[in-house]
Amino acid sequence: MSATVSVTVNGTKYDVQDVEPRMLLSDFLRDTLGLTGTHVGCEHGVCGACTVLVNGDSIRSCLMLAVQANGAEITTVEGLGTPETLNVLQAQFREHHGLQCGFCTPGMLMTGEDLLRKYPLATDDEIREGLSGNLCRCTGYQNIVAAIRAAAGKRAEAVP
Ligand code: FES
Ligand code: FES
Incomplete structure (x- = not known):
């Protein structure tokens, strides 16, 4: 069974259908949304490379399922600044x-x-x-x- 995930990432709203329930938020961000600024190292909560903000709190996106983020406001590294205008x-x-x-x-x-x-x-x-x-x-x-x-x-x- 797949689900629809609605999230706002870096101010852009996404409604994605047919998301596998086991898909990690890190894979959703990188593979589904194409936001590859979030890196994946250990994939089990140890290295912190996959950290993003969910509703204003830093979390490890490899330890959260995409479906758990439904309705959330997410900020990834792409949302901090641009190469021309660093924060x-x-x-x-x-x-x-x-x-x-x-x-x-x-x-x-x-x-x-x-x-x-x-x-x-x-x-x-x-x-x-x-x-x-x-x-x-x-x-x-x-x-x-x-x-x-x-x-x-x-x-x-x-x-x-
Ligand atoms: S990839 Fe290492 S903590 Fe998520
Ligand atoms: S792991 Fe290379 S800069 Fe931190």
Whole structure:
């Protein structure tokens, strides 16, 4: 038995029919909607590469079924900014060399975005704790932490 999944992703409404009940949200985003910015690494909730925002909370899209997202507002990395107009966090990742191969980067950005929206992130320890579910095999994390710290500062400056 298949189902219809209605979701809003990055502000665009999608009504998709005949979705297999076992289809993962990560596969739905990548294969059905063509939003391949969301990466899939471990496919069992360990690496964080597949992180997206569902109704404003960061979740692992490999641990959620597409049908469970029915009715949800989803933000993927494509919804943060564009190559021409990076958002604050993306710009700081570039500025601080917060990526190397880039495989973990969509998940790092979406987790970072969630952290920035919800917490003051006063210390590096808080940032590191918030990122503890996202694995990076390249950077050693230091530059990622620096990028998120800088983005937190920029956002604080922007608040009147
Ligand atoms: S692919 Fe989802 S946590 Fe690794
Ligand atoms: S930049 Fe390569 S895994 Fe993080």
